[in-house]
Amino acid sequence: MFRQALLGQPSPLVAALLLFHRKERRRKDTGLPHWRREKHPYYDLTVKILRARNIKGTDLLSKADCYVELRLPTASPITYRTRVIDNSSDPEWNETFHFKIHNAVKNTMELALFDEDVLISDELASVVFDVTGLKAGHPLKESFKLKEDDEELDVEFFLKKSADAPGEVITNGALVAYPCLSLQGVIKNDEMSNLREQGSNQFKISVPGAYEKQVCIPCKPESDQNCAVPFVFHIGKEMCSQLSVELERTITVQDGVSHDVEEHSTVLRSGTVPFHSLPLGKEIDLTVPLGKELSVDLRVKAEQITGDLDIRLGFDLCKEEQGFLEKRKNVVSQALKKTLKLREDPDKDEVPVVAVLGSGGGIRALTSFYGSLLGLQQLNLLDCITYLAGISGTTWCMSMLYQDSEWSCKDLRGAVINARDKISSSKVAGFSSERLKYYFQELSAMENAGRKVSFTDLWGLIVEYFLQQKVDQSKLSDQQNAVKRAQNPYPIYAAVNVRPNISGDDFAEWCEFTPFEVGFRKYGAFVRTEDFDSEFFMGRLIKKHPEPRICYLQGIWGSAFAASLDDVFLKVIGSGLTFLESLGDVVRVIDDCRRFHFRDPMRLKTRMVIPGGLLLQIFQDFFKSRVTAGETFNFMQGLYLHKDYVSLKKFVTWKGTHLDAFPNQLTPMEETLYLVDGGFSINSPFPLMLQPERDVDVILSFNYSWEAPFEVLELTQKYCKEREIPFPQINVSKEDEENPKECYVFMDAENPKTPIILHFPLVNDTFCTYKAPGVERESEEEKAFGDFEVEAKDSPYRTLNFTFEPHEFNRLVELSCYNVLNNKDAILDALRLALNRRRLKSRT
Incomplete structure (x- = not known):
């Protein structure tokens, strides 16, 4: 049975096509797709x-x-x-x-x-x-x-x-990258003996505004006087700064009663040299006066870093995703011909872009998403899908699926059975002394390697055990093999960047993770997936760290414990x-x-x-x-907002109190990203799919939220209104709020730029009566299997429950699968409408 709330005129297909033909406009309005060089005074x-x-x-x-x-x-x-x-x-x-x-x-x-x-x-x-x-x-x-x-x-x-x-910069219209300087130097110890005094002395060298905070170099004994101690700083060429040298004495004091040891530091001498006085590209000897006839000799060389930036500035899709889309169009074209019973394959320009979105909801979302995808496969629709995007628990399902580079070409029941075995098993061993020892060894190794470590990383290791019950060495970049022939939909994993003391409702920036890139479309800034969590400054890779294992990303994507009170x-x-x-x-x-x-x-x-x-x-x-929010190095650090960034609709600068109106406090000025579960903003990755660059025609939205069946649509509508993004009007009756049906269709017949939304709340509407579309349950066992309420007070499907019994897992998978199968006509109608819109567009 197909039930829908249809916005627009009584005959939406005909009306939409006529209006589209009359009001045809270019759908793709990307603004500034590429970076460029600009000169400014x-x-x-x-x-x-x-x-x-x-x-x-x-x-x-x-x-x-x-x-x-x-x-x-x-x-x-x-x-x-x-x-x-x-x-x-x-x-x-x-x-x-x-x-x-x-x-x-x-x-x-x-x-x-x-x-x-x-x-x-x-x-x-x-x-x-x-x-x-x-x-x-x-x-x-x-x-x-x-x-x-x-x-x-x-x-x-x-x-x-x-x-x-005038000075030249690189910009994409939102961010600006200044030329970056590298200052390398050494302290010459020829006169070190004149600087040693009572206590343990050291030099503290700093360049305010540089990436490196401070370098501490101990004064060497006489036997090491000829040893040169190196240091390096990275700073913007335009930054008015100075090289500062302090001579510090540290005295160790031991308490005679408690035997506690305390260190007291005193700055003995200090001196500075203006940074702009240093010639570029030339090694020089420099004497820094420290006062009272003391000085320190340095040998330094300041030079400008040349070559391309190590981050990608631009709002277009990366070349790998563009290449995938060209290949995927052939797959989708053939699938549409078969599914819609067309006479011939649609041309590439006529192929609609279809995205499947999964909401958060812990293991409930993981389980349900398996069922939804299984239903799409049984309708032969998996090959009609271009994008698969998830949030929170749905990303856990996706990351398990994409371990198999041919997953959508196989019967999904095998993957479902494998997931059931993991979800229905006991999780007690995940907190055994042996396992806890492994967790802290992993986190200690990360910290010793110079990485930022937080509770979210520990949570990622726990999730690894819950989902795999073994160490998973795979990385997100390994999933490139799963899309290199466009054999599967393109996966996009969502997180949001927040501030530790600001509500996600007030400020959240959407971050996308794909097999090729991680980045923010708001800023048009991306890094290679292999370089995520490495250290960047002013668009330059300063220190490379190994790509994190995917379990640490799973901790970020599903970081439910990053909630504030x-x-x-x-x-x-x-x-x-x-x-x-x-x-x-x-x-x-x-x-x-x-x-x-x-x-x-x-x-x-x-x-x-x-x-x-x-x-x-x-x-x-x-x-x-959010004391448990995950921290990672901010790859946008050292970049600045362009003078005209307020013209970009991606920023909500018109709101007087919104952080977007305070450029000195925005993310590029921060050292750290706080990436958390996207559910703290909108519990579905709509913002990543509604970008004009992706030009999506149809969105299948699967909502596995606990209660609030339409909240993600209402929040997305607000998000889009603030940024002038086309999105259909969401009008839902009170009856539907209280007793939601299986499928709702939302569209704007007057604006072909607006995607068609098919929204599937997680409900047991007709599944309790029908075991398959049109096939009623007969036996008492069949009726008992279908007679359950997902959101009951004693429901096993609560968000913080990580273990389901096998029959509970099977029942949720079959419910989600059935809800898709029972709305086959709605899905096919949306595909036909999107295909005809594309055809009219390509012929005008």
Whole structure:
């Protein structure tokens, strides 16, 4: 029995074809598919902190002791600050700061006003000011409104064009890659004996803004004076920084009672050398004065790294995926001819792109997805599918299937039986002393190799045992063999990048994992799958780590334990801890949009941020932090946002409080990615399939969520609306919310860019009565097998249950398979409509 909620006119096929013919437009609008080189001028920016007025400090017994901090991280790694004006409500500084900025990037100044106390400085308010729109040669004085209407901060900006020649960058319109410099050097120990003093001495060498934080080099004894100790730093060519050398003395003190050993370090001498004073491509001897007639001799060489970037910047599909699509069209064309009983194979341009999406839901999702795919295979539809995308538990099913490079060409019942044996077995041995020892040996080896290790990695090893009950040495890149002839659908595994203390509903960036690439379509940044979790800076591979085994990715994809307490409340009682929102920072737009210099459409509005306070922030972090979130090296570190990134619909900059409107806080500025289960955002990988580059015509959405059968569609609709992505209107009756059917069809007959969505909630609608489409259950045993409720209170299919009895596994597989078979007509109708849309498009 086919049941659907059909949006549009009574005869959708005819109506859609007519409208498509009249309103045909190009479907593929990728914006900026490739990276390009751009030249932009430099500017000298002068910022003068004038005064503040009517400032109310945090100390009730006295007036504020104010100072201002300035940050412009796209120009300088240093945070500058004014002097402190004691006990004044109207402090006046008149201090000037200078920056050299490059016009290719989004230069956003942060001005923070502090009240200095005895123990800690309290941030009163901060202003985020986009310098885009400042006119060169025209001074601009701004009075920024702060916490109260009468509190103001006066700042004067002056921009002038630099005498330096324009600088070239590589960009895809969202991100900018500066030229990267490598500084290699050694300390010459000829005069080391003059520097040794009592205690254990060492040098600390640093370059603010460089990838390498700090290098500690011990002073050698006289016998090692001729040994040169090397160091290396990577930094952007445009970054105004300096080479800093400190001579430090460390004294070890032992407590006579407790025998505890403590080390106390003191900086004896220090000196700096401006980085821009170092010639490029030439090895030189350098003497760094340390004060009081002491110095240290260095031999250094700064050179620019040449050659192509080690990450791919662009919004198009990688060449391997494009090659797969060309091959897969032949497979799909032949399958459509057979399935739809066509006279001839459709041309390549007529072949619709069909994607199958599986939601999260732990072992319930894994089991159900096997059943859904089995149903598609029995309808001879597996070869009609181009993409297979999963999230959470569905990715576990996919990763098991793709171990066999010919899985979709074989009878899936063999894979189902193998999975049943694993899922129905006891998991107790996964926590034996021998197994725990193996876990911690693996994690220790990762940590010793310089990798970031978190609870998610331990969870990945546990999942490995649950799914395989053995060590699985396979890697995601091994699955390239499964698609090299386009013999299987193209697999896409989903995760989201979050912030440890921000709800996934407020900020989540979708990350896709494929056999060839890992990356973010939001930023148009990708790395080879073999290079994932290696260390990158400014688009350059700095340190190569081995590709992680797939079990560690399974831990990321299905990291249910990365939930915050706020997430737990949201899932358990249906609402988050809303009172926490009042404890966070307050963000207000304070632009006067009528002013002439604010009319640049690429300029971000000025925002004022009032911190929630230290105690309240601690309270908020406690409830919202994800202490178990997986950490991995951020391959976008060192890249900057393009000055026009706000024009890309992938960014939600129009929302005043959204993180997208704060470029200095976005992911490229972070050292670490926090990748977690995509279910913390949308429990289905729709955002990865709705990218225009993939040009998907039909989506089969299998929802295995516990309760909330339409939530993924409603969240996806909101996601698409914010980014102007075509998506059909989701209107579901209250009756369907309470008693969902097997299949729903959503489409937009007026917009052929909108994919056709077939949504399958996990329900026992007619399966309880029919053992096959049109075949009723007769015996008591057959009726008992089909008479169950998936979401019953005593259901074995709860998300945190990782073991099913064999009959429970079989029943869920057969239910999911039946629901597909029973809606054969709906699926075939959608394929016919998509095929005819493509035909009309190719003929106009």
